[in-house]
Structure formats: structure tokens, C-alpha cells
Amino acid sequence: MHIEFLRFSLPDVEPLVDFLTEEEWPYHVGTQDRETVRRRAVEGLYDNEETRTFWVLVDGEHAGLVKLQDLNDDTPLFDLRIRQAWRERGIGTKAVAWLTGYLFTELPGISRIEGTTRQDNHAMRAIFRKSGYAKESHYREAWPAPDGTRYDSIGYAILRRDWLSGTVTPPDWHDEPACSDR
Template structure:
């Protein structure tokens, strides 16, 4: 259902600027990036360098529906920044999209043993998507996500292990192992 087309952030700078500034990103640290914010990020390598790589998300019938950036690519556990265009939100794409990203990452990057994502505690659609796609909640960082114009909210981390993805068997988190 979804494929990924690598972005050349320099050649496609205006397309990237248009996409990132055309709609709000209510669950991101900067919900209203400016053209200058995006230009600066492009120049800093935030969309492509040794640690980051970016892709347009293509739907088989709808065309370009979003953007995903893979982050921390020199670490054994990359993260992602997912942005679905406003007109495509709430249409039930989440689980299939996250499964597609997971499959693509693990099939094309044998060095990665885990794949991680974080979202705000109040982003219930994304949190449900993680669970439905077989990801496991691993952390709840209290007051760790800055919110423009308000107090910080919790950041909630989910991950999937390569072996869980390969076998379909979820490795549980040992929540009850605190020393007494």
C-alpha cells in the first residue's frame, strides 16, 4: 500500500518547505515550522546526512501522502519522524503505514536490531497505531516533551525488535524488576 521515495533535500527544498509549512503538526515540538526553519534544517543536514535520511511516503492510489525521516542512523536503534499530510489523517492509514516503514527499514538495513519511535502522551491515535502495529511501550518520560505556549507533557517511547518482527513473537518488557 505504501512505498518510500528518497528525498534530495537540496534539489527538492521548495517541495519540502511547502509540505512542512502548509499544515500544522500539532503533536510535534514545532507545530508551525516556517520556511526559514526548514531551510536552516536542510542546510544543517537534518534531512540527509550520516545520521538522517528522508523519504516521501507514497500511497498506491493517492500518491504522496506524507513524509518520514529516519534519525540516529549511526546508532543501532534508529528513530523516525512521521508526518502525514493533514488531508490524510484520521483515515486509518496508521497501522499499515507503520508496518510498511518497519518492513522497509529492517529489510534494507540488516545492521539495525531495534526501531524506535516517540510521541506525546496525548497523541492517542499514534499511541494506538504503535500498539496495533506490534510495537511495545518501553518508556514514559514524564514532562519531557516541550509544548509551545504550555507546560511540557510526557514523551512515550515505543520500539520493535528485529527478532520480534521476524518471528511475530513479542519480547516482553520486564516492568517488575526494580530492586527492593
Template sequence: MHIEFSRFSPDDVEALVDFLTGQEWPFHAGVQEPEAVRKRVADGGYDDEESRTFWVLADGERAGLVRLQDLADDTPLFDLRIGREWRGRGLGAEAVAWLTGYLFAELPHITRIEGTTRQDNHAMRAVFRKSGYAKESHYRESWPGRDGTVHDAVGYAILRRDWLSGTVTLPDWDDEPR
């Protein structure tokens, strides 16, 4: 499978609306409404000085979406969505490897990249680990689900120096004063 990344264009708004509203996103909060997506595009929420969005193209088809956020900060965040029919094929790991390299290469001021997922999103957690990201946080009962269940959220990050050296520096989890 050939994977490419193509920058989102405002001309892609209807494709974006279809992508975000045409399928279930079990590990993303809220339901996307078409008009809300269109408004966010019009307001620059998918491409401006603080954010950039890219299509994940698998063999030329729009298979996923990478949205990079807080680009003026030294620690940007990202949202990754892989379309239902493309899940389980390694696109998540390819996308995280790509976005990590892209951010560190394009934005020399950033020192780290963060991402958060629900505790029960085992596939995404495996992608983080495979991509050199370290678990840095665990937020108990902080991610409301559509059915009213409140899930734990787990945060991961990669440091520029770890990315450059190919290592993973784990947090000191035993730093509480006695």
C-alpha cells in the same frame, strides 16, 4: 488507496517547506520556519549517512513524510508526519510497517527501532501497538506544548527478533529491587 514511498531529493526542498510549514502539527514541538527547513536540507539533515527521508505517496499525492534518523546506531529513530487531510485513513500504520521492514532489511546492524510520541497522541500510540512495537518508556512532563502545557512522552520500540517472529516482547516492568 495505493501507497508508495519515494526517497526525498534536494530538488524537493520547496515541497518539503510547504508540507512542514503549511499546516498544523499538533503533536510535534515547535513551529517550522521555512528558512530553518531549507538550512536543514542544505546541511544534509534530511538525507545523509545518518538520515533518510521518504515521502508517503497516497494515490500519487504527497500525503506524509517519514524521516529516519541515527542510521549509524544500532537503534535508529523515526519521525512520521501525515498531512491533515490524510489523517485517519490508515497511512500511519502503513508507514510504520514499511519503515520497520525497510530499516531491518537495509541495515542489518540494527537490533531495534525506537519512536516517541506525546501521551495524548492516541492515534500514534495505536499505530505503534498495531505495528508490533512495545511501550518501553514513559517520561513524565517532558514534552512542552506550544501553549506552555508540558505533556508526558511515551516511548515505543520493536526488536529485530520480534519483528522476524511476529511477536512482541514486553519489558519487565516489575524489576525494581525490594
């Protein structure tokens, strides 16, 4: 299995429209229709000063999409989507390893990278942990689903120094001062 990452460009608009609208994305908020995706792509939503999008190509097939966001900030975010047919093959783990190396190498001013997922997206949470990301946040009932269910939103991040050293520095979860009144 040969995996490569190819930067999105305007000739890729129709494959992007197909990718985002013909697949079900259960852990992403909101659905988009074909025209909305097309318009946003032409307007530069997927490639501009703040955002770079890359195809995850597996043996030449569009198996996934990596969207890097907030690139002018010292803490960019990312969105990762892997087609159903390609899930559970290690592609997500390889994509997160690639995007982490890419961001820390290409953007020397960034100090950390963040990602967020829904609490029940166990595959993505495992990818974060395998990739050296530490859990940093847990927002209760912060992720609305189309059916009205509200899930917890879980945030992970990796520090540049941890990436360089191959370590994980967890946050201090016990830093709250004792509360005397209640």
C-alpha cells in the same frame, strides 16, 4: 488507494518547505519557518549518512513524511508526519510497517527501532501497538507544548527478533527490588 515511499532529494526542497510549514503539527515540538526548513534541507539535514527521509505518496500526492534518524546506531529513531487530510485512513500504520521492514532489511546491523510520541497522541500510540512495538518508557512531563503545557513522553520500540517472529516482548515492568526504607 496506492501508497508508495519515495526518498527525498534536493529537488524536493520546496515541496518539503510547503509540507512542514503550511500544515499544523500538533504533536511535534517547535515550529519552523520556511527559510529554516529550506536551509536545513540544503545543508543535508533530511538526507545524509545518519538520516534518510521519504515521502509517503498516496495516489501520487505528498500525504506524509517519514524521517529515519540515527542510522549509524544500532537503534535508529523515526519521525512520522501525516497530513491532516490523510489522517484516520490507515496510512500511518502502513508507513510504520514499511519503515520497520525497510530498516531491518536495509540495515542488518540494527537490533531495534524506537519511536516516541506525546501521551495524548492516541492515534500514534495505537499505530505503535498495531505495528508490534512495545511500550518501553514513560517520561513524566517531558514534552513541552507551545502553550506551556507539559505532557508525558511515551517511548515504543520493536526488536528485530520480535519483528522476525511476529511477536511482542514487553519489558519487565516489575523488576524493581523491594525498597526497605522510605
